[in-house]
Amino acid sequence: MLSLELLSREGPAPVNADRPLLHNLATTDPNAAVRRLAILCLKNGSPQRDTIVILEGIAEDDEQERTLRDAAKRVAAFLTKKSRAR
Numbered sequence: 001m002l003s004l005e006l007l008s009r010e011g012p013a014p015v016n017a018d019r020p021l022l023h024n025l026a027t028t029d030p031n032a033a034v035r036r037l038a039i040l041c042l043k044n045g046s047p048q049r050d051t052i053v054i055l056e057g058i059a060e061d062d063e064q065e066r067t068l069r070d071a072a073k074r075v076a077a078f079l080t081k082k083s084r085a086r
Contacts, residue, residue: 001025001037008044015045023054026072036071043075047083052076 008015015022022045025038039058042051055076059069 001034001041005037005041005044008041012044012046015041019045019048019051023051026058027054032065032068035068039068039071039075043078047079049083052079052083055079 004014004018019042022038022042026035026042029035029038039055042055045051055072058064059073059076061069064072
């Protein structure tokens with residue numbers, strides 16, 4: 001995922017190609033570090049509504065770790081802003 005995040009800094013194609021996998025990792029992986037990495041990768045993708053909704057859901061879920069909620073909240077806000085700039 002680190003390589004994917006680095007590759008996607010130049011354009012959203014790598015993230016967009018693996019978006020379903022990143023959604024799955026961000027929402028269901030038992031390892032919180034893997035979930036945070038998936039969320040950070042999603043930041044570099046296109047601002048699709050389904051991604052923003054998933055991230056907002058994670059950010060509002062009090063059962064999630066604070067660092068995970070904070071990361072999801074930041075990325076959701078960034079993607080929302082990015083979608084409005086289009």
